[in-house]
Amino acid sequence: MAFMRADVNDDSKAEKKGEKNIMDNFGLNTDFSNKDVKKQYYLRFIKQLSDWYSNGKTPELASEDIRFSLELQKQKLQSIGLDMQLQIQKQEGKSNDSAPLSYADNVFVNSIFAKNKRITTSIRNSQKELYIRTADCMMTVIMQNLKQGCVPAPDTPMCCPHCGAPSTLGRLESGCEFCNTKFLMDELYPKIMYFFINDLGDADFDQKKLKNHIVHCSIFFLLLSIVGMIVRMVIGELDSRRLIIEISGYIAGSIIMGVLFGAGIWFIANSFGSVKLLGKQARGLTKAGKSVMFCHKMRNLDPTFSAEYFLDKSISLMKLLVFSENPQELTICQCSHPLPEKLREIVDIRCRNSGINNYSIRDGVCNVSVTFYTDSLHYRSGKVLPKSDKIRMSLRKIIKKPTNLGFSVTAVTCPSCGASFDAEKAQNCPFCGNAYPLEENEWVVTDIRI
Ligand SMILES: [Zn+2]
Numbered sequence: 001m002a003f004m005r006a007d008v009n010d011d012s013k014a015e016k017k018g019e020k021n022i023m024d025n026f027g028l029n030t031d032f033s034n035k036d037v038k039k040q041y042y043l044r045f046i047k048q049l050s051d052w053y054s055n056g057k058t059p060e061l062a063s064e065d066i067r068f069s070l071e072l073q074k075q076k077l078q079s080i081g082l083d084m085q086l087q088i089q090k091q092e093g094k095s096n097d098s099a100p101l102s103y104a105d106n107v108f109v110n111s112i113f114a115k116n117k118r119i120t121t122s123i124r125n126s127q128k129e130l131y132i133r134t135a136d137c138m139m140t141v142i143m144q145n146l147k148q149g150c151v152p153a154p155d156t157p158m159c160c161p162h163c164g165a166p167s168t169l170g171r172l173e174s175g176c177e178f179c180n181t182k183f184l185m186d187e188l189y190p191k192i193m194y195f196f197i198n199d200l201g202d203a204d205f206d207q208k209k210l211k212n213h214i215v216h217c218s219i220f221f222l223l224l225s226i227v228g229m230i231v232r233m234v235i236g237e238l239d240s241r242r243l244i245i246e247i248s249g250y251i252a253g254s255i256i257m258g259v260l261f262g263a264g265i266w267f268i269a270n271s272f273g274s275v276k277l278l279g280k281q282a283r284g285l286t287k288a289g290k291s292v293m294f295c296h297k298m299r300n301l302d303p304t305f306s307a308e309y310f311l312d313k314s315i316s317l318m319k320l321l322v323f324s325e326n327p328q329e330l331t332i333c334q335c336s337h338p339l340p341e342k343l344r345e346i347v348d349i350r351c352r353n354s355g356i357n358n359y360s361i362r363d364g365v366c367n368v369s370v371t372f373y374t375d376s377l378h379y380r381s382g383k384v385l386p387k388s389d390k391i392r393m394s395l396r397k398i399i400k401k402p403t404n405l406g407f408s409v410t411a412v413t414c415p416s417c418g419a420s421f422d423a424e425k426a427q428n429c430p431f432c433g434n435a436y437p438l439e440e441n442e443w444v445v446t447d448i449r450i
């Protein structure tokens with residue numbers, strides 16, 4: 001079991017005793033509370049996300065981190081003259097609802113909610129459509145809520161959901177200093193912390209390709225018959241009366257053969273497609289043991305650490321680096337080398353799988369290297385190219401205090417003077433000038449390769 005969402009969503013397996021220990025190691029709990037309420041929020045967020053891509057309306061339920069990442073992606077697309085649309089529809093036929101899983105710290109619970117969706121992604125420039133694909137996907141949303149009976153401290157740093165200014169929970173409840181909007185606690189939560197899309201396969205494949213194969217095969221057999229007939233006419237075997245009877249027979253025969261062979265070819269191609277998909281899903285499995293060990297070690301030092309949290313966090317950091325125009329300006333980027341050019345081509349990225357390569361925990365500092373197997377869209381010389389990439393990322397964090405699920409780098413409190421500020425681009429507090437201890441609170445990226 002590597003860091004795979006497909007695994008954590010399998011509730012029937014989780015029931016088994018043996019699996020339960022592994023689940024504990026990963027820091028996950030099954031969470032059936034308010035499933036319908038969560039579903040409502042899930043559907044609302046998905047609607048808001050499609051709206052964002054079609055008309056730029058900020059998704060209200062999205063955390064500041066998601067908003068920042070969406071904004072960066074949009075800026076990147078615009079800077080190369082592209083426009084991307086995402087259409088999220090219900091999947092026809094049965095749709096798998098996964099059992100919600102969750103992980104928690106002392107104050108917050110992050111619930112993982114996933115459903116199968118049919119997603120059409122299209123990218124165009126000012127003249128024409130460069131890319132369009134409809135795929136069956138698993139759309140995962142991680143929703144943050146307060147733990148039952150928990151009220152976060154008023155000095156909990158938080159961005160104003162309305163104007164985005166860094167503030168604190170207490171101040172937002174009495175009215176944002178910048179836009180004066182007042183918030184009730186249940187307007188601030190739940191909040192969507194992360195969302196992920198996993199490609200499961202081409203949705204168009206079945207109908208369209210099957211029809212094409214049948215038509216092509218029928219034409220092939222018809223041509224074969226015609227050639228045969230011409231040969232027989234030339235050598236004088238056929239008279240005109242028999243010709244008409246034979247032609248109609250050949251046409252019918254060709255169609256039957258076309259259906260048989262076309263379906264056969266389709267079946268084989270489809271099986272290969274599944275094998276290919278299976279191969280893609282299985283990448284990273286070899287790293288499963290390392291991943292379990294890493295989580296186990298980390299949970300000894302930090303009881304609120306969970307594999308899912310680490311996965312969510314690292315993918316969202318990767319997205320920030322990939323979409324940012326100047327990734328090295330971001331405080332979470334501590335890479336000594338500029339990002340590889342191939343990584344900079346990426347305009348959309350979906351993570352299929354991931355696993356831990358290696359890790360070390362020494363003197364309270366954890367260094368870990370993760371590999372992501374992604375389905376990305378690259379933009380190169382005027383073309384949008386779908387590619388399967390392998391991205392290796394190294395991260396570092398000082399393990400001093402337990403993971404705080406409510407932490408966001410976009411709103412932090414300065415430990416020296418107590419001021420709220422955005423630590424995304426400034427390492428030092430703009431009010432007192434002291435350096436902010438980012439690595440005690442957040443994972444930073446020390447290297448990224450493709
Ligand atoms: Zn505000």
Ligand SMILES: [Zn+2]
Binds near residue numbers: 417429432434
């Ligand atoms: Zn300060």
